[in-house]
Amino acid sequence: MPSSKRVRARELDLPLGRFKPGKFNSITDVEGVLVGHSTIIEGAPGPLVVGKGPVRTGVTAIIPNDGNIFMDRLAGGAFVLNGAGEVSGLTQVVEWGLLETPIMLTNTMAVGAVSDALARTMVENHPGIGDEHDVIIPVVGECDDSYLNDIAGRHVKEEHVRQALKRAKSGLVEEGAVGGGTGMITCDFKAGIGTSSRKLPPVHGGYTLGVLVMSNFGKMHNLRVAGMPVGEVLAEMFRGTPRRVQSYGSIIAVVATDAPLLPHQINRLCKRVSLGIGRVGSYAAHGSGEIIVGFSTANVVPRRTRKMVYKMKLLLDARLDPLYEAVMEATEEAILNSMCVATEMAGAHGHLVPALPLDEVRRFVDATRPIFASVKLRPDQPAMPATEDVPADSQLGFNLDEAHPTRVRSAEGMPFPTRPPPDEDE
Numbered sequence: 382m383p384s385s386k387r388v389r390a391r392e393l394d395l396p397l398g399r400f401k402p403g404k405f406n407s408i409t410d411v412e413g414v415l416v417g418h419s420t421i422i423e424g425a426p427g428p429l430v431v432g433k434g435p436v437r438t439g440v441t442a443i444i445p446n447d448g449n450i451f452m453d454r455l456a457g458g459a460f461v462l463n464g465a466g467e468v469s470g471l472t473q474v475v476e477w478g479l480l481e482t483p484i485m486l487t488n489t490m491a492v493g494a495v496s497d498a499l500a501r502t503m504v505e506n507h508p509g510i511g512d513e514h515d516v517i518i519p520v521v522g523e524c525d526d527s528y529l530n531d532i533a534g535r536h537v538k539e540e541h542v543r544q545a546l547k548r549a550k551s552g553l554v555e556e557g558a559v560g561g562g563t564g565m566i567t568c569d570f571k572a573g574i575g576t577s578s579r580k581l582p583p584v585h586g587g588y589t590l591g592v593l594v595m596s597n598f599g600k601m602h603n604l605r606v607a608g609m610p611v612g613e614v615l616a617e618m619f620r621g622t623p624r625r626v627q628s629y630g631s632i633i634a635v636v637a638t639d640a641p642l643l644p645h646q647i648n649r650l651c652k653r654v655s656l657g658i659g660r661v662g663s664y665a666a667h668g669s670g671e672i673i674v675g676f677s678t679a680n681v682v683p684r685r686t687r688k689m690v691y692k693m694k695l696l697l698d699a700r701l702d703p704l705y706e707a708v709m710e711a712t713e714e715a716i717l718n719s720m721c722v723a724t725e726m727a728g729a730h731g732h733l734v735p736a737l738p739l740d741e742v743r744r745f746v747d748a749t750r751p752i753f754a755s756v757k758l759r760p761d762q763p764a765m766p767a768t769e770d771v772p773a774d775s776q777l778g779f780n781l782d783e784a785h786p787t788r789v790r791s792a793e794g795m796p797f798p799t800r801p802p803p804d805e806d807e
Contacts, residue, residue, distance in 0.1 A: 466670015657712025
């Protein structure tokens with residue numbers, strides 16, 4: 382297959398939505414979010430010897446709140462589209478609506494080791510855990526990288542967790558076959574870690590939203606790139622190429638935003654991530670795990686306080702639609718970034734996973750370019766048109782800040798009275 386310089390999806394001029402990305406087009410565009418990797422690649426491709434390799438795995442750390450997540454907790458939430466996977470600690474995140482540990486990503490059989498190592502480092506940094514403070518349940522997500530990696534050899538150790546945490550930083554995030562994504566595959570092409578962000582225009586609040594994925598799902602014929610059925614053509618090109626058949630794979634996605642969302646709103650935002658996953662070709666197969674974790678940096682919930690009541694900012698539910706659209710766009714682009722950046726990799730049993738042929742993707746883009754050239758993106762357009770009874774005197778159709786609750790059919794209020802009052806003469 383022709384080789385191509387590896388670039389991010391946006392550099393292929395793909396139509397990737399109407400909202401613009403942040404400065405780094407990364408989850409780290411949300412202030413205070415840090416990302417670090419530890420990548421383990423050992424042994425030449427060839428026969429699998431459990432405990433010796435080949436090894437193609439690692440750990441990725443997403444640290445919210447500049448590392449102060451234990452003492453200054455954040456509102457959190459989640460959504461499970463298909464549960465043939467695991468994110469440890471997720472039940473507590475959903476129950477309390479709080480995130481209080483970093484989020485770690487690794488392979489399926491390293492969840493325990495990563496959780497143990499993260500717990501150890503957090504106890505070192507906060508000696509009161511389990512005594513003065515509550516116990517912790519680290520949030521660790523997994524995908525199955527056994528097609529390329531000696532997963533049963535359990536090569537992820539405490540040193541790798543510490544390394545990922547130490548390397549966590551803001552700015553550009555390394556993508557592709559790195560960290561937890563080292564051995565991951567998407568639609569039969571090499572993938573791994575990918576990230577993207579969106580910056581809403583001021584009319585929609587000006588909020589920043591970012592997504593990071595560890596992508597490991599799907600079959601080649603299902604792949605869609607910016608809505609184009611690229612996978613169906615590539616499946617013919619790669620006919621006869623060996624592919625994994627016993628593992629469905631999975632995807633773990635992490636969503637961060639500075640929009641002031643409550644936990645139930647974060648849950649709803651996480652649901653829309655699954656729409657972005659579907660755009661790339663997932664149908665959430667029986668043996669696949671599509672699990673999404675999210676958090677908002679807008680409100681800090683202190684672990685220590687003498688107050689009885691804590692006040693939080695919140696975004697009205699009627700304002701959420703632009704975030705829903707943005708998270709769908711960012712998820713799709715993050716998955717494509719994981720594939721576009723990754724290079725081919727060989728590993729256990731000599732399995733070879735090809736890189737997504739970017740020349741072929743460009744061919745699709747060039748063929749549709751005349752169509753998209755005439756399309757004008759309008760990020761300032763309202764997510765919902767104004768109704769007939771509301772004057773369209775602003776870019777939003779109406780000003781939500783000034784509207785009475787009865788003007789917005791949502792959780793903020795229904796029109797009242799809902800039926801005409803009885804005739805007083807009757």
